[in-house]
Amino acid sequence: xxxxxxxxxxxxxxxxxxxxxxxxxxESIPSKKELNDMMLEMQKSMTEMSPEDKELxxxxxxxxxxxxxxxxxxxxxxxxxxxxAVENENRTVPFKDPKRINKxxxxxxxxxxxxxYITHTHLAVISKLSNNDKKIAEEILQQALKLKSSIAxxxxxxxxxxxxxxxxxxxxxxxxxxxxxxxxLNNYAAFLTMCGAEQIALPIxxxxxxxxxxxxxxxxxxxxxxxxLGDITRAEKYADSTIHIFAxxxxxxxxKCLIEESKGNILSSISAAKMAISKAYSNEKENKLKKLGxxxxxxxxxxxxxxxxxxxxxxxxxxxxxxxxxxxxxxxxKEWSDFKIECQQKIDELKIKQDLLxxxxxxxxxxxxxxxxxxAQKGHYVQLLPGNTAKxxxxxxxxxxxxIGNMSFVFANELNRVSKALIAAGDYENLLNEKQKELDKKYxxxxxxxxxxxxxxxxxxxxxxxxxxxxxxxxxxxxxYQNYFAYTTRRTSDLLYYYQYTxxxxxxxxxxxVAQIAWLTQIKDQRVFFKDISSWCNAIxxxxxxxxxxxxxxxxxxxxxxxxxxxxxxxxxxxNLVGEFDFGGVKINLNxxxxxxxYSGSAMVGxxxxxxxxGGAEAExxxxxxxxxxNTGITDVGSIAGVEVKAGGVTVAGEDVKxxxxxGVSTSGKGILEGLN
Numbered sequence: 200x201x202x203x204x205x206x207x208x209x210x211x212x213x214x215x216x217x218x219x220x221x222x223x224x225x226e227s228i229p230s231k232k233e234l235n236d237m238m239l240e241m242q243k244s245m246t247e248m249s250p251e252d253k254e255l256x257x258x259x260x261x262x263x264x265x266x267x268x269x270x271x272x273x274x275x276x277x278x279x280x281x282x283x284a285v286e287n288e289n290r291t292v293p294f295k296d297p298k299r300i301n302k303x304x305x306x307x308x309x310x311x312x313x314x315x316y317i318t319h320t321h322l323a324v325i326s327k328l329s330n331n332d333k334k335i336a337e338e339i340l341q342q343a344l345k346l347k348s349s350i351a352x353x354x355x356x357x358x359x360x361x362x363x364x365x366x367x368x369x370x371x372x373x374x375x376x377x378x379x380x381x382x383x384l385n386n387y388a389a390f391l392t393m394c395g396a397e398q399i400a401l402p403i404x405x406x407x408x409x410x411x412x413x414x415x416x417x418x419x420x421x422x423x424x425x426x427x428l429g430d431i432t433r434a435e436k437y438a439d440s441t442i443h444i445f446a447x448x449x450x451x452x453x454x455k456c457l458i459e460e461s462k463g464n465i466l467s468s469i470s471a472a473k474m475a476i477s478k479a480y481s482n483e484k485e486n487k488l489k490k491l492g493x494x495x496x497x498x499x500x501x502x503x504x505x506x507x508x509x510x511x512x513x514x515x516x517x518x519x520x521x522x523x524x525x526x527x528x529x530x531x532x533k534e535w536s537d538f539k540i541e542c543q544q545k546i547d548e549l550k551i552k553q554d555l556l557x558x559x560x561x562x563x564x565x566x567x568x569x570x571x572x573x574x575a576q577k578g579h580y581v582q583l584l585p586g587n588t589a590k591x592x593x594x595x596x597x598x599x600x601x602x603i604g605n606m607s608f609v610f611a612n613e614l615n616r617v618s619k620a621l622i623a624a625g626d627y628e629n630l631l632n633e634k635q636k637e638l639d640k641k642y643x644x645x646x647x648x649x650x651x652x653x654x655x656x657x658x659x660x661x662x663x664x665x666x667x668x669x670x671x672x673x674x675x676x677x678x679x680y681q682n683y684f685a686y687t688t689r690r691t692s693d694l695l696y697y698y699q700y701t702x703x704x705x706x707x708x709x710x711x712x713v714a715q716i717a718w719l720t721q722i723k724d725q726r727v728f729f730k731d732i733s734s735w736c737n738a739i740x741x742x743x744x745x746x747x748x749x750x751x752x753x754x755x756x757x758x759x760x761x762x763x764x765x766x767x768x769x770x771x772x773x774x775n776l777v778g779e780f781d782f783g784g785v786k787i788n789l790n791x792x793x794x795x796x797x798y799s800g801s802a803m804v805g806x807x808x809x810x811x812x813x814g815g816a817e818a819e820x821x822x823x824x825x826x827x828x829x830n831t832g833i834t835d836v837g838s839i840a841g842v843e844v845k846a847g848g849v850t851v852a853g854e855d856v857k858x859x860x861x862x863g864v865s866t867s868g869k870g871i872l873e874g875l876n
Contacts, residue, residue, distance in 0.1 A: 291460040295429035299398040303428065308402040310410075314378040320391070320399055321371035323875055328364050336368035342782050343369075348765035350376070351383045354390075355858045356767025359828055360778050361797040363394055364871060381407055382857050385813040389420050389862040393798040395870025397424040407813070415445040415815035416803060416859045419454075423862040426454050434458065445815065447478040449801045449827055450861045456487065457864060469493045477501055479827035480590040481834040483799055500594040503837055504758040504773075510695050511714060512752030513688040518722055521673035524666040525732040532729045541748045542723035549716050556709040563705045582832060584701070586776020590835060591700035599697045602690055606710065608717035613686050617726075620679040624672035624728060631668040631730075638664065654735045661733035672728045680725055687721065695754060699773040707774060715751050760836050762804050762824055764856055769826060771836035778833055796871075799863030802826040805856060814859040829863070 308316055325333060343353045351373040358366035370387045377383060384403050391400035404421045411417060422437035435458050441451035452475035459468035469491050476484040478501055488495050509515075519534035520527070574581045596603065602610065638660055645651050691714055698710050756773035769778045803814040804824045827835040 291457045292431055292434075293427060293429040295431075300428050300430050303398040303401040303424070306398075306402045308406045310379070310406065313384070313403075313406065314375075316402065317371070317374045317378050317384075317387075321375055323399075324367050324371055324391075324396075324872065327872055327875065328368060332364045333368065336365045339365060339782060340369055340372060343766060346766060346782075349373075349856075351380070351386065352764035352856065352858060353766050355386065355802065355860065356764055356778065356780065358390060358798075358800075358860070359769070359802070359826070359833060360767070360780070361832070363390065363796060363798065366390060367394065367872075381411065381812045382814075382859060385417060385420065386858070386860040388424075389800070389860040391872065392420060392424045392427060392862045393800065393870065394872040395427070396872035396875045397427040399872075399875060400424050411812040413440075413444060414813055415441050415448060415451075416813045416861050417815070418444070419448060419451045419861050422451055422454050423864065426457070426864065431458055431461065442474075447474050448861070449475050449479040449481075449484075449825070450799070450863050453484065453487070453799070453864055460491065465491055473499055479801060479825055479835045479837065480593075481799065481827050481829040482589055482831050483829040485589070485593070495593055497594050497597045500590060501837065502594045506598075506696060507692060509688055510692045510752065510754045511711070511718070512749070513684075513691060513718055515752070516718075516722060516749040518725070521669075521677040521727055522729060523670045523673055525662045525669065525730055526666075528669065528729050528731055535727055535729075538748070539723050542719045545748060546716055546719050546723070549712055549719070553709065553712045553716065556705070556712055560705045560709050563703065567703075582777075585703055585774040586771070586833065587774060588701045591697065595697045595700065599690075599693050602694060603697070605694060606713060608687075608691050608694065608714045609721065610683075610687055610690055613683055616679040617676070617683055620675040621726060623675055624726075627668050627672045628728075631664060634664045635661075658733045658736040661735060665730040665733070669728065669730055676726060676728075684722065687718070691718065699754070699756065702774060704774055711754055760824060762826065762836070762856075764804075764858060769833065769836060771833075776833050776836065797828065797830045797832065798870075799829045801828075801861040801863070803859040803861070814857060 328336075339353065339357075340350065343350055350369055354366045354369035354373060357363075357369065367390055370383065370390055374380070374383050374387050385407055388400035388403040388407075391397070391403075401421065401424045404417060404424060407417050408414070408421060418437050418441040422434050422441060425431075425437065426434035434454060438451045438454045438458070441448050442455065445451070452471045456468045456471040456475060459465075459471055469488065472484055472488050472491065473493070473495075476488070476495070477499060480500055485495055518538055519531050522528040522531040571581045571583065638657070642653070642657050645653055646657075695707075695711065695714060699707055702710060758771075758773060760769075760771040762769040766781055767778060768781070770776075802825070804826060805814075825835075825837055826833065
């Protein structure tokens, strides 16, 4: 077995290194001699392997490699090539591409020429698409037409969802049908840029820039196109212009980050990346900051949802007073008895609900794991955590770092004061016993036939020492419990707020019930001491009617944004951040890696009818929301302008919804449109 493990390690490591040498790598690459030594070691392991071990490897899905072919390929790799691979990978900006730069500079486009240019470009683009691609795209197009949905917005939904080839096809159709629609032209150019056809996109963007100068979205897209072509000077110029208009522009700041990093200006690079992530979070930005040596902090992230003070309404719960005198004891002992019974009844009801939620959580988890395994085998990305988790961990995590993971909602460290009060109560009990002995001794010879029998005096004296005990023991305990429950109320709210953004909905529903059971159990189990009125007394007080147990406040997400683009709807709630298609039965099932993939970018959603051209930060009153995505999917949705926000969210819907794409950093010539003329 050890030999198998060693072989698997050598196989994985050598193949990984070889792949890195042939393409790119991020860690140091061994020399050619070291590669050859690894090949020899692996060959030795294969020679010594028994037939049983080989059969076991085969059952694990590990095929025996063709070492001769690997050695042949490795023999053709020189140390110089290895060094070049390292240098290429360590570049933060693309190499300059003079040929494509020249094409972009020499191609000017008037509005009159736009129709023919779009037609030619669309034909060139679809020539790069597979037959399967074109077939599915045409099916979606026909269905969108049938549903009377916006073709352009359908394309945007496909793009955000990681289906760039289908998006290119449909956006090309939309632009052909309406070649004067400036929003669509901008978005088509952004798609072209991110797929590696920057030189084709720039003439469109330059035309738009003349017509709509100082538009942050257009300027950003021009910057990203020049960056993709390796023209850093022009890329920086347009990135700076974008940032001047929209200081926290997510994509322009990331372009600026890479440009500054390429110059060795690490502090400036970090500053730009921090600005990029402040308005719209993404995993890629966080990873870039980590690579630059900066650990992102809570204050670096924008968070629109205010922290609730008491999400379950725990502070509204009341329980009987602690008896501080023997006169109060009779009534409050009965009140506490009734209170504990009522709490237990509610706990029993909640435990039934807890069992049902446990089963629902288990079923949902098993189903999710099944989907993850199924999609992973197809090479598809699957969301492993709730959509807002990564952002919430950064923003909300520091506030609960001392209690995170607490699923019992009991805060043992804060019970020290209660423990001390209980110890003190024991001391007061001992003191009471001593005083009781003294009283018994004092009146021992005064009770009986023919004796004074000072019952009222004994009653008074005995009640005094018992009331003193109750005041000291219960007074200290009541104060200690009040402090603990105030802390528990605050920290339970903190945890539930955090869990609401980091748990799947069915997990959070279970957490709420667990928190409710924990609260009822703790307030029920308060230690209260009782002492009856002296038996020498005759007064019997009337009992009060106990109050009703408070109900928990409902905890639901008040911060829901819905961006409905027609057949594609983006929903951002506390834990969920998802995009969903509704094609009325048409299924999208793509397996080809060329057909699928995500490119970083942003979208400004909800431009008003009164504003012509692509939306930008300069038109704040017309922009409702900013959507951010990277290679993991949608990573953030937030409002960025002066729109009416109801229940902490934004709702944008209707046929007039406009979406302006802001392209992210492009990898020159490496997209699906590489070589497009």
